[in-house]
Amino acid sequence: MMSAFRTAPVLLCALLLAVPAVMPADAGGDGASRADVPAGCYLSEKANFTLIHLEGDPATIGRNHGVLLAEKIQRGIAAYAHCSSDWYGLTWAQCRKNAVFYWPNVPAEYQQEIEGIAEGAASQGVLNPDGATVDWIDILAYNAVWDIWWRLSLPGNKFWWFPFRDDGTERPHHCSGFVATGKGWTRDGGFVLAQSLWMPYFLPPAQAVWCDIVPSQGNRIFMQLTAGMVWSGTEYYVNSAGLVAAETTLGVGAHVWGGTPAFVRIRRAIQYASTIDEFRDQMLQDTNGAYCSDYLLGDAKTNEVAVLELGGRTWALARTSDGYLPSCNYPWDTKVADEMGEPQGAAHGCWPRWTRIQDLCEQNKGNITVEFGKMLLGDHYDSASAGINRSGRSLCGHGENTTSGYPHGSQDAKVTNQSMAARMQVWARFGHSCGEPYIVEEHAAAHSNQITPDLQDMIAGPWATFGALNPLQVSVVDQNGVKVGSARVVARDEYDGTLTVINVTDGKALVDYFPAGRYTFTARSGNAVAKVQVAVSGPSSVDLVITEGGQPSPVLAMQGAVLVAAVALVAAVAVLVWRRRGRKARAGP
Ligand SMILES: [Zn+2]
Numbered sequence: 041m042m043s044a045f046r047t048a049p050v051l052l053c054a055l056l057l058a059v060p061a062v063m064p065a066d067a068g069g070d071g072a073s074r075a076d077v078p079a080g081c082y083l084s085e086k087a088n089f090t091l092i093h094l095e096g097d098p099a100t101i102g103r104n105h106g107v108l109l110a111e112k113i114q115r116g117i118a119a120y121a122h123c124s125s126d127w128y129g130l131t132w133a134q135c136r137k138n139a140v141f142y143w144p145n146v147p148a149e150y151q152q153e154i155e156g157i158a159e160g161a162a163s164q165g166v167l168n169p170d171g172a173t174v175d176w177i178d179i180l181a182y183n184a185v186w187d188i189w190w191r192l193s194l195p196g197n198k199f200w201w202f203p204f205r206d207d208g209t210e211r212p213h214h215c216s217g218f219v220a221t222g223k224g225w226t227r228d229g230g231f232v233l234a235q236s237l238w239m240p241y242f243l244p245p246a247q248a249v250w251c252d253i254v255p256s257q258g259n260r261i262f263m264q265l266t267a268g269m270v271w272s273g274t275e276y277y278v279n280s281a282g283l284v285a286a287e288t289t290l291g292v293g294a295h296v297w298g299g300t301p302a303f304v305r306i307r308r309a310i311q312y313a314s315t316i317d318e319f320r321d322q323m324l325q326d327t328n329g330a331y332c333s334d335y336l337l338g339d340a341k342t343n344e345v346a347v348l349e350l351g352g353r354t355w356a357l358a359r360t361s362d363g364y365l366p367s368c369n370y371p372w373d374t375k376v377a378d379e380m381g382e383p384q385g386a387a388h389g390c391w392p393r394w395t396r397i398q399d400l401c402e403q404n405k406g407n408i409t410v411e412f413g414k415m416l417l418g419d420h421y422d423s424a425s426a427g428i429n430r431s432g433r434s435l436c437g438h439g440e441n442t443t444s445g446y447p448h449g450s451q452d453a454k455v456t457n458q459s460m461a462a463r464m465q466v467w468a469r470f471g472h473s474c475g476e477p478y479i480v481e482e483h484a485a486a487h488s489n490q491i492t493p494d495l496q497d498m499i500a501g502p503w504a505t506f507g508a509l510n511p512l513q514v515s516v517v518d519q520n521g522v523k524v525g526s527a528r529v530v531a532r533d534e535y536d537g538t539l540t541v542i543n544v545t546d547g548k549a550l551v552d553y554f555p556a557g558r559y560t561f562t563a564r565s566g567n568a569v570a571k572v573q574v575a576v577s578g579p580s581s582v583d584l585v586i587t588e589g590g591q592p593s594p595v596l597a598m599q600g601a602v603l604v605a606a607v608a609l610v611a612a613v614a615v616l617v618w619r620r621r622g623r624k625a626r627a628g629p
Pocket residue numbers: 418419420430436437438472473474475476
């Protein structure tokens with residue numbers, strides 16, 4: 041029995057009032073007809089995110105990626121060109137010149153994927169920031185842009201990526217996250233991992249993509265994707281070995297000439313590593329020192345969690361099977377902090393978030409869940425001022441309220457746990473974690489100097505689940521084993537309540553791409569009903585045996601529970617009143 045059926049009547053009423061979205065299986069994305077989607081691919085929209093599936097050899101994966109996400113690729117490249125110009129004074133032509141030096145250090149499979157993305161995007165008319173048709177050098181420069189920025193920075197350049205420094209203004213921060221595991225810390229003992237991406241608000245919705253890649257070699261990858269990249273760009277991944285990786289960025293360490301760029305190392309790690317140790321080895325092997333970061337890691341096979349802290353030449357690994365690890369752009373390892381020339385303790389700008397994550401985890405010891413992760417990412421408390429402060433210092437980054445320059449802060453949130461990670465599934469929300477919208481017009485009224493033409497409103501979506509896509513076979517027979525001529529099957533996502541309709545004819549339906557998750561499948565044919573709960577974590581089949589007057593649907597079951605609870609309450613009150621009257625009558629005047 042699912043927990044939803046045991047929930048209090050009040051919550052049941054709320055659930056009955058909520059009308060979940062109904063989508064047909066295999067629905068096409070916004071504006072994209074099924075005919076536009078290449079064979080072997082899938083494209084749909086849910087809760088302000090695009091969901092795509094790619095498979096095959098590297099060139100095919102790249103080309104289909106370029107075709108499916110063309111519009112978002114153009115926006116993403118333009119956003120990163122904007123950052124390069126503001127932060128480094130680099131023109132896009134200079135980014136392209138810098139990028140070609142990395143090409144020899146890109147393995148053939150990723151070279152072919154990059155060329156494929158360029159070819160696919162060009163076929164859809166995508167232009168680079170200079171107005172030329174996009175080519176492989178544009179896609180390379182875009183993928184390697186963090187490597188380029190790191191190479192042009194010097195160690196000790198504190199909070200290097202922003203133009204305003206040491207002038208007393210608050211500097212933008214980059215990403216919040218934590219991972220916790222073990223019976224002492226999480227409610228079910230399995231790990232919980234959460235992370236939110238912070239970037240300028242002219243990037244969305246280029247980063248609002250969930251991408252399921254089945255490469256011809258290595259692990260399957262389910263990642264949040266910045267359209268046009270061969271790595272995530274938003275730094276949230278789970279692979280088919282049950283390894284989750286999410287990142288918060290650090291400052292600048294030593295650069296290593298001729299090393300493998302960061303974008304290649306992270307893609308390589310998620311594609312070929314199955315354990316925390318293998319991930320560490322992939323990230324350190326032939327490093328160019330770029331993109332110093334904390335990688336939050338969770339292994340669904342062992343339930344061990346870790347944070348790999350990468351400086352340029354220094355690194356550290358914290359790991360636990362019963363504890364929690366925070367991450368928020370704060371270098372916790374002394375060697376790494378020294379290499380980057382960043383202070384530790386309260387002198388560091390990210391200290392308020394660092395202490396807040398720890399306070400919240402300590403307060404919820406033994407009770408950490410996915411819901412706790414959502415709450416933490418939407419938290420507005422500022423430890424520095426000891427009060428609510430919707431700023432860049434709170435975990436729910438509202439940098440638009442307090443930082444100089446263009447609006448910058450959290451623009452999505454992701455949370456998973458051990459069982460979801462094992463089937464390549466995640467909870468995610470587009471926009472600020474707390475759900476507050478960012479409206480350009482309102483922002484312009486107070487900060488007209490921060491508005492650029494590429495800004496657009498960032499309207500938070502609901503929390504929703506996303507998962508890798510698998511073939512699903514549904515069969516419906518009657519109690520004698522005879523195929524049912526036609527039946528309507530509704531799959532209800534046990535986490536976010538989304539309903540998917542599958543029409544069965546001649547006893548069977550095949551759905552090519554069905555998201556991983558936990559579902560209740562309910563089949564109806566005339567008055568006959570069947571219901572079964574299934575966790576979809578790979579190619580799956582659902583067998584439903586319908587019976588006349590069979591089990592009621594989940595909604596009817598909930599309505600029944602509410603009715604029973606209401607009748608019980610009325611009866612209890614009636615008995616109480618009757619007894620009191622009886623006592624009064626016996627006591628007399
Ligand atoms: Zn918020």
